[in-house]
Amino acid sequence: MKEKVTIWTKRLLDLMFWSGIVVTATLPLSIRIIGSYFDEIKDKYGELVVIYFVLGVAGLVIVRELRKMFKTVLDKNCFVEANVISLKKMSKWSFFIVAMSLVRTVVYLTFVMLVIILVFVMAALFCLVLANVFEEAIRYKEENDFTI
Secondary structure (H helix, E strand, O other), X not given: OHHHHHHHHHHHHHHHHHHHHHHHHOHHHHHHHHHOOOHHHXXXXXXXXXXXXXXXXXXXXXXXXXXXXXXXXXXXOOOOHHHHHHHHHHHHHHHHHHHHHHHHHHHOOOHHHHHHHHHHHHHHHHHHHHHHHHHHHHHHHHHHHHHO
């Protein structure tokens, strides 16, 4: 059962990655269409396309790192240095998303963006803590390998 959940989560991440590429690539068109219904968006079309494109790319980088980590889980070898590096990258990109979201609030403030900022601050901190846990687990694993 545990392995099925992991496989389905990996498939969900794959779907998120590829659909994220499509959504990010079609931002100019989709924002133009949404802007035809909302004047606030139409007036800030250029800024919103740039901000959401940058946020989309940052999100894709995070999902790519998660996909790499899930491959190690499926291979039953998750306590490796590559996962520590991925977690640290995800933390940095999460903080970057927070910074870009703060910029976005200057252009177009919504309550949802404030929630997103909080979520990504928590995600960044969680990734840093998890990276430390993984580093410690790797150290224990290496000590045990040397003992045997």
